[in-house]
Amino acid sequence: MNSRFLLLATVTAGLAACTTTPTPNASLDKARTSFNQAQSSAQVAQLAPDELGRARESLGVAEKARTDGAETSTVDHLAYMASQRVTIANETAASKAAQAVTAGASAERDKLRLVTRTNEANAANQQLAVSKQRNVSTAAELAAVNAAAGRDQARVSDLESQLSELNAKKTDRGMVVTLGDVLFESGKSNLVGEGPASLAKIADFFRRNPQRSASIEGYTDSVGSAAMNQGLSERRASSVKTALVDLGVPTNRLTTRAHGENMPVATNSTPAGRQMNRRVEIVLAPQADDTPVR
Amino acid sequence: MNTSERQALLSRCPRRKLALTVASTAVLMLSGCASAPVPTEKMAVAEASVKHATTSATSDNAPAELQLAIDKLAAARQAMTAKNYERAAQLAQQADVDAQVAELHAQSARSRKAAQESQEAARVLREEISRETPR
Numbered sequence: 001m002n003s004r005f006l007l008l009a010t011v012t013a014g015l016a017a018c019t020t021t022p023t024p025n026a027s028l029d030k031a032r033t034s035f036n037q038a039q040s041s042a043q044v045a046q047l048a049p050d051e052l053g054r055a056r057e058s059l060g061v062a063e064k065a066r067t068d069g070a071e072t073s074t075v076d077h078l079a080y081m082a083s084q085r086v087t088i089a090n091e092t093a094a095s096k097a098a099q100a101v102t103a104g105a106s107a108e109r110d111k112l113r114l115v116t117r118t119n120e121a122n123a124a125n126q127q128l129a130v131s132k133q134r135n136v137s138t139a140a141e142l143a144a145v146n147a148a149a150g151r152d153q154a155r156v157s158d159l160e161s162q163l164s165e166l167n168a169k170k171t172d173r174g175m176v177v178t179l180g181d182v183l184f185e186s187g188k189s190n191l192v193g194e195g196p197a198s199l200a201k202i203a204d205f206f207r208r209n210p211q212r213s214a215s216i217e218g219y220t221d222s223v224g225s226a227a228m229n230q231g232l233s234e235r236r237a238s239s240v241k242t243a244l245v246d247l248g249v250p251t252n253r254l255t256t257r258a259h260g261e262n263m264p265v266a267t268n269s270t271p272a273g274r275q276m277n278r279r280v281e282i283v284l285a286p287q288a289d290d291t292p293v294r
Numbered sequence: 295m296n297t298s299e300r301q302a303l304l305s306r307c308p309r310r311k312l313a314l315t316v317a318s319t320a321v322l323m324l325s326g327c328a329s330a331p332v333p334t335e336k337m338a339v340a341e342a343s344v345k346h347a348t349t350s351a352t353s354d355n356a357p358a359e360l361q362l363a364i365d366k367l368a369a370a371r372q373a374m375t376a377k378n379y380e381r382a383a384q385l386a387q388q389a390d391v392d393a394q395v396a397e398l399h400a401q402s403a404r405s406r407k408a409a410q411e412s413q414e415a416a417r418v419l420r421e422e423i424s425r426e427t428p429r
Contacts, residue, residue, distance in 0.1 A: 073381075073384075074384075077387070077388070080388060081387060081388065081391055084388070084391040084392065084394075084395050087398075087399075088391070088394055088395055088398055091399050091401070091402045092398055092402075094402040094406070095398065095401050095402040095405045096405075098402065098405035098406045098408065098409040099405050099408075099409070101409035101412070101413065102405070102408045102409045102412040105409065105412035105413045105415065105416045106412055106415075106416075108416045109412075109415060109416045109419055112416065112419045112420060112423055113419070115423070116423055
């Protein structure tokens with residue numbers, strides 16, 4: 001009985017050496033605390049998951065050793081290992097975070113450099129465009145001025161030369177081109193001689209001055225009755241109008257008037273005077289921009 | 295004392311048989327806790343780790359951490375010499391992990407420095423640009 005008790009006590013004591021109830025261990029508590037901190041940090045959880053996993057494993061080993069009643073020195077050692085593994089996880093995460101910052105900053109720098117260069121390029125382009133625009137508009141203005149001057153000049157000289165060629169005379173009614181007596185035989189209304197050539201020049205004038213309109217006015221000498229002369233002057237004016245329309249002058253630009261034997265330009269008592277009175281006048285209606293012509 | 299000796303003793307005397315049982319049980323218990331193989335591999339790992347960590351970069355940025363690893367390795371070697379293999383194994387493992395900590399600490403310090411410099415450079419550039427922009 002006595003010896004059996006002794007055996008039991010020895011075994012119990014022996015077991016107790018290895019399996020004491022978990023005693024508090026300061027270094028293990030510290031390891032657990034630092035692990036919990038690391039685990040709750042988003043940075044560590046994201047950037048060092050493997051390292052954190054090894055720390056967790058290590059901490060598990062240490063806690064199991066304490067639960068199993070391992071020697072304090074063993075638990076201390078395992079707790080130390082766990083703590084250091086937590087440190088490794090923390091440092092790894094810190095490194096990666098810093099590297100990310102570096103990458104971000106250098107990316108920002110690249111972006112800023114690009115922005116600067118782009119701005120500079122844009123500014124230069126803009127300046128170039130502005131100065132080009134200035135040149136262009138200056139040139140355009142100059143060209144426009146020149147062209148206008150040229151046009152005016154051309155029109156003036158054109159009109160002048162054309163009208164002088166047709167022996168136009170400036171009157172109160174406008175410019176008057178007189179088709180001479182050679183156009184008509186006495187008592188006839190059909191055109192003769194160089195009539196058509198003169199009319200071609202007039203038609204050409206209308207073609208080059210499309211905004212012009214004219215009144216075609218017929219006159220006779222005093223030979224014959226006034227009524228007959230009125231009709232004759234009417235037919236002569238119409239004849240000229242028809243000839244001009246045939247030459248391409250729009251009919252709506254031409255009107256006719258008959259003056260008969262009225263308004264003679266010369267005496268009817270001589271053949272030469274009567275010849276001058278047999279005529280058709282083409283009166284060019286005055287125009288707003290006729291100033292240079294007058 | 296080996297098993298055959300113990301059995302020989304036990305067979306001779308029942309009273310002593312009991313006493314021996316008690317004694318051997320206690321011995322077995324103790325040896326169960328204290329016996330440890332020679333940690334050759336762990337020592338080799340620790341040596342390699344500390345050697346790897348011993349660079350100018352680590353000693354510049356984590357001198358204390360590196361020194362701790364070196365000291366642990368020295369202590370592990372001493373424990374080996376004293377044939378305290380369990381302690382040697384622990385110290386070797388600690389030296390290994392300490393060396394890693396030293397290296398990583400140095401690395402994170404360098405990374406932090408680089409990040410600061412990089413941010414500073416970006417800030418300077420930003421300022422330059424904001425000075426230039428309002429022409």
